[in-house]
Amino acid sequence: MVKVGIVGATGYAGAELVRILFGHPKVALSVITSRQYAGVPFDQVFPAMKGVVDLTCEEFSMEEMCRRTDVVFTALPHKIPMEIVPRLVARDKRVIDLSADFRFRDVKRYEAFYQPHTAPSLSAAAVYGLPEVYGDVISQARVVGNPGCYPTSVLLPLVPLLKAGLIRSEGLVADAKSGVSGAGRSPSLGSLYCEVTESFKAYKVGGHRHNPEMDEVLSLVAGDPVHITFVPHLVPMSRGMLTTLYAVPKESVTGEEILECLKSFYAGRPFVRICPEGQVPSTGHVRGTNYCDVGIVFDADQRRLILISAIDNLVKGAAGQAVQNMNMMLGFDESAGLNAVPYPI
Structure with a gap:
């Protein structure tokens, strides 16, 4: 089983990641972090998860995240991931970032619409995570910038x-x-x-x-x-x-x-x-x-x-696509954990 962590698990996209990854056949969700809800069981933040998700939200610790995970999802506002992701990659973690920080090949374009980038070389090396278009390079990527919805x-x-x-x-x-x-x-x-x-x-x-x-x-x-x-x-x-x-x-x-x-x-x-x-x-x-x-x-x-x-x-536009990217990075079937049957009405 691949050990996975989520940084920022109590936003809407982060919560969707928890939901999807808990049903993934090849994943063990080992760490979920939340600045606002540190120390609070996840099923108290989202009562729908009672009896399903038994994890407690933690403060983010780089040491703990690297010690207990193989793959990390960063579901955080723009600017924060560019400070965290380079340190995760330096510790040989694969990262799927759901912010805009690693979506742009042209860092200057990012900076024109967001803020100065503190990890421009890593941003330039990251892969844009649209699996149906860039699947071949996603499979080799260390960092994937998950597209916007x-x-x-x-x-x-x-x-x-x-x-x-x-x-x-x-x-x-x-x-x-x-x-x-x-x-x-x-x-x-x-x-x-x-x-x-x-x-x-x-x-x-x-x-x-x-x-x-x-x-x-x-x-x-x-x-x-x-x-x-x-x-x-x-x-x-x-x-x-x-x-x-x-x-x-x-x-x-x-x-x-x-x-x-x-x-x-x-x-x-x-x-x-x-x-x-x-x-x-x-x-x-x-x-x-x-x-x-x-x-x-x-x-x-x-x-x-x-x-x-x-x-x-929240799924193809965020968390589901992020999991699809993880599947391709790890050589899994791209649909692993994502075969939810649609509601008929």
Whole structure:
């Protein structure tokens, strides 16, 4: 059994990691840390885990984490992981980081939208953790920067089509909606029940930090600079993400070619499901799972391609994808611990 630790286990993504890893057939979850809940049993923080998870939250100790683990997940706010991860790697630990600190190949791009990076060489060597796209290099990685939830929902539909040259790199638009858990567990005015319920709003329009993350990956795939217009929205539900993408197909490209490209690219990949023609995804169909469902509508008259993706922002958009990355790093079946059966309703 591989010994695993989670730094920051009581945020929403951290708690999802606990839930998933406790059901993993090849993992022993040995250390969970929480600054706020140190000394508190995990099932007191999340009563749903009573009788299931018997671990107690601990203060983070580098010595204890390195002594008792082989692999570490860091589920922490940006900036903190860049201080911790280099020390873990120096002690021969493999790390999957759920913040933005190790997602960017271009450190200057990170610094333009976040803060100065204190581990730039390690950031440049880290692998972007989109398993269906970068699986070959993820398997060799010491550090994986787990993608953001919005970028996951945007990149999985677009990457195969850009790579195949079926759509133009100009004029890409992403209209995305997220459940409130995407804002994290720390209380804030914008995520209070009375502020969110019976309401629907766009936020951080033109300035969301996930935008440069998408731009970097899309530019690398396209071989030219790409900027996607990205507008995120907050939906009054706890979890789930639906993203509608608009792209211009190249001349003579047909809807059948688009659909076949997506099916071929994701053939044999367990977590990307391409909807049959005429069907579009729903967040309810992926809730609690590591699936990304993708549907297409091809407007031949207007030469417009509409792509729709649905993920659970806490699973495929965070913890589930992180576990999928761990599986690939360790040579496990990529679906190990992630075969949750979807709810039928």
